[in-house]
Amino acid sequence: MAKQGNKKNKAFSWDYAPALEGISHLNIKEKYDLFIDGKFVKPSSCKYFDTINPATEERISQIAHGSEIDVDKAVKAARRAYVNVWSKTSPSERAKYIYRIARLMQERARELAVIETLDSGKVITESRDIDIPLACNHFFYYAGWADKLEYAFPNRKVESLGVVGQITPWNFPLLMAAWKIAPALAAGNTVVLKPAETTSLTALKLAEIIKDSGLPNGVVNIITGYGDTGAAIVNHKDINKIAFTGSTQVGKIIQKSIAGTDKRVTLELGGKSANIILDDAPIDQAVEGIVNGIFFNQGHVCSAGSRLFVQEGVADIVINKLKRRMDKLIIGDPLDKNTDVGAINSKEQLKTINDYIKIGKDQGAKIHQSSSKAPKKGYYCVPTIFTDVAQSNRIVQEEIFGPVLTVQTFRTIDEVIQKANNSPYGLAAGIWSDKGSRVFNLSSKLKAGVIWANTYNKFDPTSPFGGYKESGFGREGGLHGLRAYVNLK
Numbered sequence: 001m002a003k004q005g006n007k008k009n010k011a012f013s014w015d016y017a018p019a020l021e022g023i024s025h026l027n028i029k030e031k032y033d034l035f036i037d038g039k040f041v042k043p044s045s046c047k048y049f050d051t052i053n054p055a056t057e058e059r060i061s062q063i064a065h066g067s068e069i070d071v072d073k074a075v076k077a078a079r080r081a082y083v084n085v086w087s088k089t090s091p092s093e094r095a096k097y098i099y100r101i102a103r104l105m106q107e108r109a110r111e112l113a114v115i116e117t118l119d120s121g122k123v124i125t126e127s128r129d130i131d132i133p134l135a136c137n138h139f140f141y142y143a144g145w146a147d148k149l150e151y152a153f154p155n156r157k158v159e160s161l162g163v164v165g166q167i168t169p170w171n172f173p174l175l176m177a178a179w180k181i182a183p184a185l186a187a188g189n190t191v192v193l194k195p196a197e198t199t200s201l202t203a204l205k206l207a208e209i210i211k212d213s214g215l216p217n218g219v220v221n222i223i224t225g226y227g228d229t230g231a232a233i234v235n236h237k238d239i240n241k242i243a244f245t246g247s248t249q250v251g252k253i254i255q256k257s258i259a260g261t262d263k264r265v266t267l268e269l270g271g272k273s274a275n276i277i278l279d280d281a282p283i284d285q286a287v288e289g290i291v292n293g294i295f296f297n298q299g300h301v302c303s304a305g306s307r308l309f310v311q312e313g314v315a316d317i318v319i320n321k322l323k324r325r326m327d328k329l330i331i332g333d334p335l336d337k338n339t340d341v342g343a344i345n346s347k348e349q350l351k352t353i354n355d356y357i358k359i360g361k362d363q364g365a366k367i368h369q370s371s372s373k374a375p376k377k378g379y380y381c382v383p384t385i386f387t388d389v390a391q392s393n394r395i396v397q398e399e400i401f402g403p404v405l406t407v408q409t410f411r412t413i414d415e416v417i418q419k420a421n422n423s424p425y426g427l428a429a430g431i432w433s434d435k436g437s438r439v440f441n442l443s444s445k446l447k448a449g450v451i452w453a454n455t456y457n458k459f460d461p462t463s464p465f466g467g468y469k470e471s472g473f474g475r476e477g478g479l480h481g482l483r484a485y486v487n488l489k
């Protein structure tokens with residue numbers, strides 16, 4: 001029997017009985033080595049670090065810390081594979097390998113989803129229904145292009161780049177690896193990839209899958225480690241392109257390091273995206289869209305709708321409905337299918353978020369937090385909104401990367417365009433309105449790479465994704481994503 005819910009919501013809600021996803025089927029090793037030249041090998045330093053389940057604060061496994069020496073081995077393996085094998089493999093053969101990887105991922109989807117949830121803290125319903133299927137679909141989609149490059153870029157001679165170095169963040173671990181590896185392989189390149197240090201496990205599972213797929217040795221190499229490992233990839237002389245997704249701060253370091261070299265680069269960086277509710281918007285859908293925009297994956301989404309703009313006529317009703325909806329969100333065990341809001345990825349990230357919440361209060365903004373309770377153990381942050389904020393407040397200007405929303409109101413369209421564009425970032429935006437003409441007018445004036453209308457945080461392999469300004473340059477997904485991995489003559 002389900003227990004009755006917390007006092008405040010007594011009349012309306014009950015706690016659901018737990019619906020935990022099982023973990024007994026998992027096969028997680030105690031220690032993971034580096035994946036170089038088709039084999040798992042020990043790191044030259046013999047050093048390993050722990051990967052933690054943020055919901056329990058317990059160690060899941062140990063991960064190899066790759067050094068410059070290991071990166072060099074991986075780049076050499078990738079170069080050999082490029083010269084001797086992959087550049088000579090016919091495009092249709094390349095496609096078969098990529099399809100095979102996609103199918104093997106699908107077969108192991110449940111295992112991948114559960115491991116993603118354990119390692120990252122994101123709720124199982126997201127990793128099961130969004131991350132893993134989308135990751136598979138990226139491989140399927142780019143497999144389809146591998147033997148059609150001359151149609152992708154008509155009347156041009158298409159060449160691969162060579163060895164590409166790829167560095168990914170912790171918020172969508174397997175999905176980000178798929179965004180990077182699939183188009184690189186389809187275009188005929190070989191890869192050295194470094195996943196984020198707090199969420200390496202699914203990339204290592206992908207290494208197992210790649211091994212099982214029979215992909216020639218050295219075509220994909222996976223080197224785990226911290227920022228120094230990433231820097232060793234960026235600075236390696238024999239890399240032709242760097243693809244980076246992560247913070248703007250590290251993106252700037254990377255851009256400086258490769259200045260003056262002939263390396264290509266694409267950077268997918270941070271965001272502070274505006275979610276704009278016009279007075280003719282479908283209010284209930286918009287409230288769901290706000291929740292999805294900022295509380296989905298605990299706000300660990302580069303495109304999170306972290307700045308809400310509501311037109312004055314509907315501001316009170318939207319904010320009241322939003323607060324009521326926040327009180328109903330279930331915070332807790334990410335493995336439980338009832339959970340809406342899982343764990344923050346790391347202790348460090350939780351501290352960053354809590355520091356920003358304090359800054360918001362100190363700068364005079366009015367805070368409202370969900371009345372739902374978070375578990376005592378684990379890294380959790382209760383969904384939080386700030387009203388009475390000023391455009392100059394740090395919580396409005398800076399990326400928090402957590403479940404924290406700032407709320408501003410506006411009267412005219414010109415006003416909201418100015419405010420929304422007044423940001424160093426320009427990754428995404430959302431517009432809620434009943435009228436297509438209002439949506440088209442706003443979307444043509446917002447400086448954001450991705451704009452959603454009457455929806456939020458929707459991703460698809462065929463659709464390019466990327467930012468303006470300090471949110472980076474280059475696009476991933478779709479034909480644009482393929483373009484980033486070829487030379488056109």
Ligand code: NAD
Binds near residue numbers: 267
């Ligand atoms: P981060 O920049 O700290 O780390 C990203 C990756 O870079 C990690 O693998 C890290 O080990 C590595 N790294 C760190 N220092 C490095 C260095 N000096 N040289 C090379 N590599 C280095 O970012 P994070 O905290 O993992 O991720 C959160 C950030 O990523 C947020 O700002 C978010 O907006 C951004 N992000 C952007 C997108 C996008 O598509 N635009 C997608 C997801 C995340």
Ligand code: MN
Binds near residue numbers: 051120200
């Ligand atoms: Mn972890």
